[in-house]
Amino acid sequence: MARLALLDQAAFLRLRATGQGSTVQCAWIYDRDVNIAELRAFNDNLRFGLLGRRIERSPLPFGRHRWVLDRRPPDIAWEPRQPRCEIGAWLERRARVAVDPEHGPTFHLGVLPLDDGGAAVTLVASHCVVDGLGLVTAVAEAVKGERRDLGYPQPNSRSRWRAVREDLADAVAALPSATRALIATLLLLLRVSPDRRVQPRAQRRGDFVPRDDASNTSGSVTIHTDAAAWEARARALNGSGNSLFVAFAARLAHRMGRVLADGKSVTVVLPVSDRAPDDDRANALTSITLTVDGAAVADDLTDVRADVKRSLASLQHRPNEMLAGLPLIPFIPRWLVRRGESLAMASSQLPVGCSNVGSLDGAVGRIDGADATEVSMRLVVLTTDVRYGVVW
Secondary structure (H helix, E strand, O other), X not given: OOEOOHHHHHHHHXXXXXXXXXXXXXXXXXXXXXXXXXXXXXXXXXXXXXOOEEEEOOOOOOOOOEEEEOOOOOOOEEOOOEOHHHHHHHHXXXXXXXXXXXXXXXXXXXXEEEOOOOEEEEEEEEOOOOOHHHHHHHHHHHHHOOOOOOOOOOOOOOOHHHHHHHHHHHHHHHHHHHHHHHHHHHHHHHHOOHHHOOOEOOOOOXXXXXXXXXXXXXXXXXXXXXXXXHHHHHHHOOOOHHHHHHHHHHHHHHHHOOOEOOOOEEEEEEEEEOOOOOOOOOOOEEEEEEEEEOOHHHOOOHHHHHHHHHHHHHHHHOOOHHHOOHHHHHHOOHHHHHHHHHHHOXXXXXXXXEOXXXXXXXXXXXXXXXXOOEEEEEEEEEOOOXXXXXXX
């Protein structure tokens, strides 16, 4: 179906209303030169998967937008040779090269040759077009030369009158579900009214290091660890690999002072993927929210492991209530999105995003035909606001 899923339309609406969006960035580091021909073939193949599309707006302010094909891969950006120590700064610069889910490009690929004979490659894509697992899927399919039949139309293939007629009919048909969503949203707002909401502890001076606002960058660290050692440490703390990841995020937030009024609790938000093999949604996910004791997890993961299991099980019979208002999305004006941004992101609780993409298809590490030395992936939040932390 060419129409955007409601969660995807919500992400696009937020981007246009607030200017705050995010990208997903993959990086490959090599101790050798890359195969240029294979890399160009990979870049070309990306246009036949989930990255080979963009958003075409409805002519109606309350209409559902739709996907259209975009078969124009941007040229690979080649940089002059640099020392290996410059990889981090280069990745930051590439993360902020513009992508646009509506006008394109929706992604771009860059290569940095290194003085020591190695190289770095990075792929950046709009989160309005793919989420983390969506990008993993797109990369693996491009490496294997697999092509998706998305069934999307060409851009501007509808006349304006036809687009108005079709989108108006869809909007009228959606009114009953939008009404139910409005009621559900009002009930939710009553339950989380300001006098009942947990408030964050006032931040200490020095909790965050001041930065030059003009830089529009946040701190980023990539860590490589042995998988067996990670699992062994998790077992020693009565947990699992996933609960140790949650605990790591909570502990980091605790040390940074991102805690609630009790001085120890951390709000951790875990995206939960529900992506199916042929899923073409950009953001095929829901989420769970945990309150984690950022001090206790240093010694024992029993509670956080139980909380994760319980919350995941509850999604089977009680979907995320924060998604109940999605049918309202096409009818919400931008000014209301800007005013509701704080509530939508639960920013009053200083949330920490903790996204575990799990084990990756081996093809993801072979974008030039052979294995990279290192592969990493991260979310880049394109905002100067530091209220929301992310651990990938």
